[in-house]
Amino acid sequence: MSDYIxxxxxxxxxxxxxxxxxxxxxxxxxxxxxxxxxxxxxxxPYEEEYLAKTNNDFIITDSNIEIQGYKVKLLRCNGTCxxxxxxxxxxxxxxxxxxxETGGISVEFDPRAYGTCPLLLTDIEGIYxxxxxxxxxxxxxxxxxxxxxxxSFLVNMTKELKTIKLFRP
Numbered sequence: 001m002s003d004y005i006x007x008x009x010x011x012x013x014x015x016x017x018x019x020x021x022x023x024x025x026x027x028x029x030x031x032x033x034x035x036x037x038x039x040x041x042x043x044x045p046y047e048e049e050y051l052a053k054t055n056n057d058f059i060i061t062d063s064n065i066e067i068q069g070y071k072v073k074l075l076r077c078n079g080t081c082x083x084x085x086x087x088x089x090x091x092x093x094x095x096x097x098x099x100x101e102t103g104g105i106s107v108e109f110d111p112r113a114y115g116t117c118p119l120l121l122t123d124i125e126g127i128y129x130x131x132x133x134x135x136x137x138x139x140x141x142x143x144x145x146x147x148x149x150x151x152s153f154l155v156n157m158t159k160e161l162k163t164i165k166l167f168r169p
């Protein structure tokens with residue numbers, strides 16, 4: 001497990017100060033992705049081990065997703081957290097690393113963010129996701145994807161998210 005703790009420590013550091021916009025984008029949506037009524041965020045494989053050492057009041061349960069015998073975890077928060085210890089899914093939201101058929105990775109909007117995140121509305125002047133944020137999400141994705149379990153998670157999630165995209169405009 002120490003390998004995962006080291007991996008997530010490096011990933012969290014890469015994204016520590018990177019945000020989608022130059023200001024708190026939660027001001028646009030009243031922090032819709034960070035409230036106690038939210039559905040939660042899927043954790044990357046074994047990320048709960050890393051989060052266990054934090055003082056956040058997270059609730060972590062099993063999800064209905066299983067990859068190679070590993071039950072993917074779901075994190076729910078109480079609406080506030082120490083931003084330094086928020087999970088990877090929160091750090092990269094509203095983006096997600098999609099795996100390609102030839103093994104490459106691209107960073108795209110997570111279709112689960114539609115209806116929640118105004119950053120996906122490209123017709124609002126001044127609302128856009130910063131390129132440096134995208135670049136750091138991509139760099140982080142490349143780094144963590146070398147782990148076989150995380151890569152399987154990304155491949156599985158890409159299939160699921162592509163299916164969801166079929167039903168989005």
